[in-house]
Amino acid sequence: MTTRQTCLDRDVAxxxxxxxxxxxxxxxxxxxxGNSLGALTHAAAARVDEATGRQWGRDLISxxxxxxxxxxxxxxxxxxxxxxxxxxxxxxAADSVSVNLFKLAAAxxxxxxxxxxxxxxxxxDFPTDLYILQGLAEAMPExxxxxxxxxxxxxxxxDRTAVVLLSHVHYRSGVVRDMAAQSAAVRxxxxxxxxDLSHSAGVLDVHLNRDGADLAAGCGYKYLNGGPxxxxxxxxxxxxxxxxxxxLSGWMGHARPFDFIDDYEPAAxxxxxxxxxxxxxxxxxxxxxxxxxxxxxMAQARAxxxxxxxxxxxxxxxxxxxxxxxxxxxRDAAARGGQVSFAHPDGWAVMQNLIARGVIGDFRxxxxxxxxxxxxxxxxxxxxxxxxxxxEILDSESWRDARFQTVSAVT
Amino acid sequence: MTTRQTCLDRDVAxxxxxxxxxxxxxxxxxxxxGNSLGALTHAAAARVDEATGRQWGRDLISxxxxxxxxxxxxxxxxxxxxxxxxxxxxxxAADSVSVNLFKLAAAxxxxxxxxxxxxxxxxxDFPTDLYILQGLAEAMPExxxxxxxxxxxxxxxxDRTAVVLLSHVHYRSGVVRDMAAQSAAVRxxxxxxxxDLSHSAGVLDVHLNRDGADLAAGCGYKYLNGGPxxxxxxxxxxxxxxxxxxxLSGWMGHARPFDFIDDYEPAAxxxxxxxxxxxxxxxxxxxxxxxxxxxxxMAQARAxxxxxxxxxxxxxxxxxxxxxxxxxxxRDAAARGGQVSFAHPDGWAVMQNLIARGVIGDFRxxxxxxxxxxxxxxxxxxxxxxxxxxxEILDSESWRDARFQTVSAVT
Numbered sequence: 114m115t116t117r118q119t120c121l122d123r124d125v126a127x128x129x130x131x132x133x134x135x136x137x138x139x140x141x142x143x144x145x146x147g148n149s150l151g152a153l154t155h156a157a158a159a160r161v162d163e164a165t166g167r168q169w170g171r172d173l174i175s176x177x178x179x180x181x182x183x184x185x186x187x188x189x190x191x192x193x194x195x196x197x198x199x200x201x202x203x204x205x206a207a208d209s210v211s212v213n214l215f216k217l218a219a220a221x222x223x224x225x226x227x228x229x230x231x232x233x234x235x236x237x238d239f240p241t242d243l244y245i246l247q248g249l250a251e252a253m254p255e256x257x258x259x260x261x262x263x264x265x266x267x268x269x270x271x272d273r274t275a276v277v278l279l280s281h282v283h284y285r286s287g288v289v290r291d292m293a294a295q296s297a298a299v300r301x302x303x304x305x306x307x308x309d310l311s312h313s314a315g316v317l318d319v320h321l322n323r324d325g326a327d328l329a330a331g332c333g334y335k336y337l338n339g340g341p342x343x344x345x346x347x348x349x350x351x352x353x354x355x356x357x358x359x360x361l362s363g364w365m366g367h368a369r370p371f372d373f374i375d376d377y378e379p380a381a382x383x384x385x386x387x388x389x390x391x392x393x394x395x396x397x398x399x400x401x402x403x404x405x406x407x408x409x410x411m412a413q414a415r416a417x418x419x420x421x422x423x424x425x426x427x428x429x430x431x432x433x434x435x436x437x438x439x440x441x442x443x444r445d446a447a448a449r450g451g452q453v454s455f456a457h458p459d460g461w462a463v464m465q466n467l468i469a470r471g472v473i474g475d476f477r478x479x480x481x482x483x484x485x486x487x488x489x490x491x492x493x494x495x496x497x498x499x500x501x502x503x504x505e506i507l508d509s510e511s512w513r514d515a516r517f518q519t520v521s522a523v524t
Numbered sequence: 525m526t527t528r529q530t531c532l533d534r535d536v537a538x539x540x541x542x543x544x545x546x547x548x549x550x551x552x553x554x555x556x557x558g559n560s561l562g563a564l565t566h567a568a569a570a571r572v573d574e575a576t577g578r579q580w581g582r583d584l585i586s587x588x589x590x591x592x593x594x595x596x597x598x599x600x601x602x603x604x605x606x607x608x609x610x611x612x613x614x615x616x617a618a619d620s621v622s623v624n625l626f627k628l629a630a631a632x633x634x635x636x637x638x639x640x641x642x643x644x645x646x647x648x649d650f651p652t653d654l655y656i657l658q659g660l661a662e663a664m665p666e667x668x669x670x671x672x673x674x675x676x677x678x679x680x681x682x683d684r685t686a687v688v689l690l691s692h693v694h695y696r697s698g699v700v701r702d703m704a705a706q707s708a709a710v711r712x713x714x715x716x717x718x719x720d721l722s723h724s725a726g727v728l729d730v731h732l733n734r735d736g737a738d739l740a741a742g743c744g745y746k747y748l749n750g751g752p753x754x755x756x757x758x759x760x761x762x763x764x765x766x767x768x769x770x771x772l773s774g775w776m777g778h779a780r781p782f783d784f785i786d787d788y789e790p791a792a793x794x795x796x797x798x799x800x801x802x803x804x805x806x807x808x809x810x811x812x813x814x815x816x817x818x819x820x821x822m823a824q825a826r827a828x829x830x831x832x833x834x835x836x837x838x839x840x841x842x843x844x845x846x847x848x849x850x851x852x853x854x855r856d857a858a859a860r861g862g863q864v865s866f867a868h869p870d871g872w873a874v875m876q877n878l879i880a881r882g883v884i885g886d887f888r889x890x891x892x893x894x895x896x897x898x899x900x901x902x903x904x905x906x907x908x909x910x911x912x913x914x915x916e917i918l919d920s921e922s923w924r925d926a927r928f929q930t931v932s933a934v935t
Binding site: 137139142144146149150152153157158161162164165166168169170171173174175176177182208209210211212215219223236237240241243244245247248249251252253260285332334340341342343344345358359360361362363364365367370371372373374375376377388389390391392393394395396398468473475477478 | 548550553555557560561563564568569572573575576577579580581582584585586587588593619620621622623626630634647648651652654655656658659660662663664671696743745751752753754755756769770771772773774775776778781782783784785786787788799800801802803804805806807809879884886888889
């Protein structure tokens with residue numbers, strides 16, 4: 114039977130246990146929201162300070178070269194590539210997930226030619242993925258946008274399908290898709306697959322090339338710990354790099370941006386997916402944060418996230434039985450990302466109480482409380498303690514009456 | 525006759541003289557490149573430190589509300605609005621200039637209907653403005669992109685013109701357009717005007733509404749001092765806000781982003797021009813930097829920038845006569861932005877020598893050396909001293925032989 118001491122023992126034996134020391138975590142807080150905003154690393158704090166005072170403040174414009182600002186999008190891309198099973202020259206940091214999905218989906222439709230104009234996405238996927246495709250379909254009326262029921266994209270594939278946008282891990286349920294099988298299904302129909310890795314990169318062992326991914330984009334501020342609103346990244350498999358053209362053809366994606374010529378000529382390789390000048394302070398934070406993954410085996414990271422989630426489910430169902438909590442999404446760790454969600458009719462109030470007691474998760478309407486188990490800094494004992502606090506709250510008389518300020522809902 | 529003492533006296537009398545104290549400027553450097561990268565303010569340094577350690581590090585996800593991250597795009601927009609003659613609800617910070625020009629130009633074309641599909645820009649304008657329209661015309665093949673000769677956009681206006689993109693101040697020559705007259709010409713043809721304010725906001729007294737602007741975008745990292753690659757902003761005149769739709773319809777531009785519903789519904793007003801999650805560290809720096817404009821009358825700022833430019837031209841032509849420097853762009857301060865450019869056959873080597881002597885300007889191929897006179901922190905005596913150093917370099921025997929590392933060309 115699991116006890117608190119078992120958890121402490123597991124933390125001692127944890128091969129990733131030492132990585133937690135790279136993070137600057139507030140004393141006494143149990144942070145289970147790394148799937149919304151990853152924690153600050155010591156390296157990121159130091160690098161932002163350096164980039165602000167010494168680089169911007171003292172060295173000013175020369176820092177673009179002398180401190181390597183100009184190469185940061187590629188440098189960050191190389192670091193992320195290792196985490197997602199891509200080659201170093203297939204990934205680049207740029208813009209936001211939303212903007213990157215627009216670029217990639219638009220490029221894919223254009224490359225597929227006039228006979229393939231259907232774009233497929235499943236209802237209930239992360240909203241911005243749906244919204245971006247809706248905006249794209251308005252801007253390019255030749256697009257036939259097919260929003261299909263959850264789990265039903267394969268039935269919608271046909272010889273008019275240009276591209277299918279799939280979330281690797283579902284933002285609400287945490288369910289993970291079978292990337293190899295679903296990539297193959299899309300490609301067998303002659304379409305391109307486009308993966309949103311926002312909830313999988315940095316917590317699962319993603320294998321884009323092994324699993325036949327064509328295109329992908331993901332978020333820098335969740336499990337990659339890049340800081341609030343950190344720049345996103347995108348992946349274009351080498352076989353597509355010369356064909357696909359970025360519709361957001363800004364100067365940073367030009368073959369020779371500092372020649373200042375009038376005609377756009379896309380850079381070779383993944384560089385063409387840059388658009389405007391990147392936000393260097395935020396990009397520096399992401400670059401430094403990624404060093405927390407140095408030496409981390411992503412298969413180990415996934416195994417640990419799975420074990421933490423298993424422990425959480427086991428403990429909630431033991432400690433909080435008959436309290437109205439219903440598991441949402443997969444019970445099996447192999448089918449889950451780094452998060453576990455429960456539905457509860459008073460989910461919002463439950464989460465407010467948890468936050469007031471120093472256990473940070475988040476709430477998704479209408480009734481889902483969501484907990485992320487970032488394997489680089491969450492311990493087994495944190496999971497134990499979090500469930501104990503949850504149990505105490507639900508056992509108490511008063512929690513439904515409590516008044517708390519609204520917690521952010523930014524994922 | 526102007527002397528160094530005259531310059532010192534003018535600095536003492538300068539109504540903006542005290543504003544320089546808000547900046548963290550390196551000792552001994554004469555920084556005439558605020559038109560490429562504005563200098564760091566003490567407030568920005570402090571706010572970035574706060575946003576990193578206390579907000580991200582300690583308060584984590586709750587900072588979206590408790591520290592107002594979620595409202596930063598609007599807050600920054602309000603601060604910029606005052607500087608560019610717009611209403612507070614007409615401006616918002618978002619993405620990059622390139623991305624914002626794409627959004628606005630695409631929206632304008634769609635709103636104008638099928639009879640108006642021509643988009644006009646002048647050759648030689650800032651490259652990313654040209655590139656973005658080229659990418660847009662590829663993505664929306666119904667667009668008729670007309671790249672006309674410099675100064676010739678009016679001749680190209682007709683009843684098929686949808687939108688005209690104009691740089692308020694030319695990035696290379698520093699020449700300022702007559703916004704009122706040119707806006708009126710565009711509107712008289714039934715088209716929408718779209719202004720790039722990157723080289724005018726923060727140094728000229730821009731009057732978007734007085735001068736009949738429809739749409740605008742601009743850069744946060746030049747005269748607004750927001751830091752390297754700071755987020756950009758855009759302006760949509762109120763009369764267009766309900767009609768124009770953002771093709772980059774990301775979740776942050778949704779009417780209720782945290783309802784997580786499947787269908788995009790644009791936010792009211794200027795908020796719909798947001799797309800993805802903004803880079804908060806960079807946006808915070810911009811927000812803080814804008815406070816350097818507190819109490820600054822932009823007409824006074826423009827007058828000072830003009831006076832500094834006049835002084836520079838006068839001194840170069842006196843001190844460096846017959847040294848091969850030829851003024852590029854307007855001699856009259858009323859027709860200039862905040863910068864002055866000279867052509868010189870060895871312009872690159874001249875600039876490298878200046879930088880080695882602590883005078884920072886920049887170089888634009890093939891032969892232009894460019895100096896910006898940011899009125900919030902450049903002094904008259906800086907101009908005097910810069911020209912003395914330039915004169916000493918050109919008088920010397922050795923400057924053409926010197927070897928220096930490449931300076932950045934990022935504007």
